[in-house]
Amino acid sequence: MRKLLVATKNEGKAKEIKQLIGGYFNDVVTLKDFDININIIEDGSTFEDNALKKAKTIYTLYRQPTLADDSGLEVDALGGKPGVMSARYAGEKATDEDRIKKLLDELKDVPEDKRGAQFICVLVFIDQQGRIYQTKGICRGKIALEPKGKNGFGYDPIFIPDGFDKTFAELDSQIKNQISHRSKAFENLKKILGEIYNEGTCD
Numbered sequence: 001m002r003k004l005l006v007a008t009k010n011e012g013k014a015k016e017i018k019q020l021i022g023g024y025f026n027d028v029v030t031l032k033d034f035d036i037n038i039n040i041i042e043d044g045s046t047f048e049d050n051a052l053k054k055a056k057t058i059y060t061l062y063r064q065p066t067l068a069d070d071s072g073l074e075v076d077a078l079g080g081k082p083g084v085m086s087a088r089y090a091g092e093k094a095t096d097e098d099r100i101k102k103l104l105d106e107l108k109d110v111p112e113d114k115r116g117a118q119f120i121c122v123l124v125f126i127d128q129q130g131r132i133y134q135t136k137g138i139c140r141g142k143i144a145l146e147p148k149g150k151n152g153f154g155y156d157p158i159f160i161p162d163g164f165d166k167t168f169a170e171l172d173s174q175i176k177n178q179i180s181h182r183s184k185a186f187e188n189l190k191k192i193l194g195e196i197y198n199e200g201t202c203d
C-alpha cells in the first residue's frame with residue numbers, strides 16, 4: 001500500500017494530478033480529501049519556493065510521500081505577470097472569472113500577435129525519507145481575445161496552446177494532459193518515481 005499526499009486545495013489541479021501521476025501510488029489524497037484545513041501562505045518569489053513550502057509543510061505534518069504543484073501564467077506583454085501571483089491576481093476572494101476579466105482588461109489594447117504567454121508548473125515531491133525532488137514544465141501559447149470553453153479550470157478559457165486554435169477549456173482534457181505544463185513536469189517526475197520505486201508500480 002503506497003499513499004501520496006497532494007498538497008493542494010485546488011480541485012481542478014487535483015483532478016489533473018490524479019490523471020497524470022500514473023500507477024506509482026494506490027491512493028492519492030489531496031488536502032480536500034482528508035479535510036485538513038490548513039492555510040499555507042504562498043509568499044515565495046518563485047514557483048520553486050512556493051512548491052517547496054507547500055510540500056514541506058505537509059510532509060512535516062504527516063511524514064508520508066508528498067507532492068506539491070505551484071503553477072501560474074506568465075504573459076509576455078505584462079513582463080511575465082501574473083506569474084507567481086496568478087492565484088491572487090484579482091485579490092484573495094476573487095474567482096477564476098474575476099482573474100480572467102482582469103487579465104483580458106489589461107490586454108485589451110494588445111494585438112493578437114503580441115499576446116504570447118506561457119503556463120509554468122513546478123512539482124516538488126518529498127519521498128518517505130524526506131528526500132526532495134523538483135521538476136518543471138512549460139507550455140507556450142497565447143491569450144485569447146475572449147473566454148471560450150467549459151473544460152479545465154483557472155485560466156484555461158483564455159489560453160490557446162501553440163499548435164491549436166482552441167483554448168484549453170475547449171480542448172478535451174486528454175489533449176490538455178498530453179501537452180500541458182503540468183504533463184511536462186509529470187513526465188520528468190515519473191522518471192524519478194521509476195527510479196525511486198525501481199520501475200515497480202504498486203499492486
Ligand SMILES: O=c1nc[nH]c2c1ncn2[C@H]1C[C@H](O)[C@@H](COP(=O)(O)OP(=O)(O)OP(=O)(O)O)O1
Pocket residue numbers: 007008009010013042069070071072073086087088119152153154155156168180182
Ligand atoms: O493548467 C492550468 N490551467 C488553468 N489555470 C492554471 C493551470 N495551472 C495553474 N493555473 C492557475 C490557477 C491559479 O490561479 C494559479 C495557480 O496557483 P497555485 O498557488 O499554484 O494553485 P492554487 O492556489 O489554485 O492551489 P494550491 O496552491 O492549493 O495548489 O495558476
Ligand SMILES: [Mg+2]
Pocket residue numbers: 042087
Ligand atoms: Mg496556491
